[in-house]
Amino acid sequence: MTEQNILAFLPVLPSGELVGSAAELLGAAALIGTPVGVLVTAPGKAQRAAESAGHYGATAVFVVEDDTVSSTLTAPAADALVTAGRAVGAEAVLIPDDVDGRDIAARLSVRTQSAIATDVVGVHRDDEGVVAHHSVYGSMFTTESAPTHGSLIITLREGSVENRAPGVDPKIRRLDLGELPSQSAAIIEFSPSAEASTRPDLRGADTVVAGGRGLGSVEGFALAEELADALGAGLGASRAAVDAGYAPNSLQVGQTGVTVSPELYIALGISGAVQHQAGMQTAKTVIAINKDPEAPIFDIADLGIVGDVFEVVPQLIETLKAKSS
């Protein structure tokens, strides 16, 4: 039997820390073969990330440390994956389904003439190889796809695979980049996000509190934040709330935002448009608070409260505080 090597592209923060999705990417790789990590960082930044990759199950880690990583868009990562893929004969490559990941996957798929599966929510192996699972039209349909032949490039939706691989002591292999294509876009400035939030990440959180246009203002939206913190929950928002500037883009839940499936989803002042439902209707329990008894969010809520969020939520927080002390 040949070794079934699965590459996982593991993004690294400028600080040298692995991005949170690493454990999931390696856990997914372990479901279908032997996880091999690939890291691409600025010079001197890979060591700690490579060790953590082993902790999350990478049996080997390919490491590229190169100046171009902070100045050239996509090309260094795509090049590293082409080389690493050839070196181990990768049967599949797992890449996060996000802004950077989609570009890397796209370039890699065309360059290596490999089939591509995007926004994948699960993987398994059958007699003929790797199979990718997809969730379509806001989780209303589930499909499975596979390549006719060759390896498969996969972009994995964060927060969809629960499997985690046992930690190992990884073999670290350094790679040099080849000559990068001259027509790549340049990265001319990086601005770090304002202080990293201490809340659990929206995509992996067990509980999500989401606020909508009904919160009325930035100050009003703080009520959603307060409830999220009281419950130790991740924070989400409707598109209307993002458009109104109450919350950053990255918190948008829905068809064109993040898809979440937490144990508990609490919607505050969200009408529940079909495009919002598309991103949260697989939550185990949905609770909605809305003034409008006809709001469509009530059609999918396990418990719906017809009321004013500014009355119901403070009382909820007070009661929970009182009961926990």
Add this chain to the structure above:
Amino acid sequence: MKIAVLVKEVPDSYGERRLSLTTGLADRSASDPVLDEITSRAVEAAVSYAESSEDVEVALVTMGPESAEAMLRKTLAMGADSAHHVIDPELAGSDMTLSAEVLAAVLQRIECDLIIAGDVSSDGSGGVIPTMIAERMGIAHATSLDTLEITESTVTGQRATYGGTVTVQAQLPAVVSLTERHPGPRFPGFKGIMAAKKKPLETYALADLGIDPAADVPRSIMLAVSESPPRSAGEKIVDEGDAGTKLADYLIEKKLV
């Protein structure tokens, strides 16, 4: 400068969207096709740049069934100059590899300096086609831009990355894609609608582009499709001054806190 905008017809997300459980393809009878909202933002960006600059021509490019022609006429009314439509029965259910090959082939033909697309389509949620096209054409990509500045020789914009935001810049020719943070489309006026009827709309079959859909290259194929059970409504209570307390009790009882 010539700008090509990739536009796409998709099932209306306000309607019922269905996959056929026998073929796994979109069930076109389930809901009306509409211009994907994100691609309408791309058209708006191109048309408003054309208005503010000299000698800018905007061409719409799509791949889709017959119904896409009406969508193209409507979109031309927003102020684009011409439209290019790849239509071929062999394209039903095409994978992304084939779609990118087809779109890159038309774009090569129409010789444009800048290609603008939406970041992720609302039906396929792939988000890889623009960059796949860039790789095929050997040009730069700058995708998922929240802001866009076009000059005669460059495009610049901001996008999300791990731990922050980056400003990226590409020399033309290049492919860019835009996020929802860009303004929505204008309403075409009566003049625009009348003018659109006379604008050139060219159609292409795969053979015209020299593409063989049966070529022996790796493709992604669908193996299975199933429908998830719909969610139903639970209990609904009206707040009588104690709903916050009731909700706290509910959460505690269900062990959700």
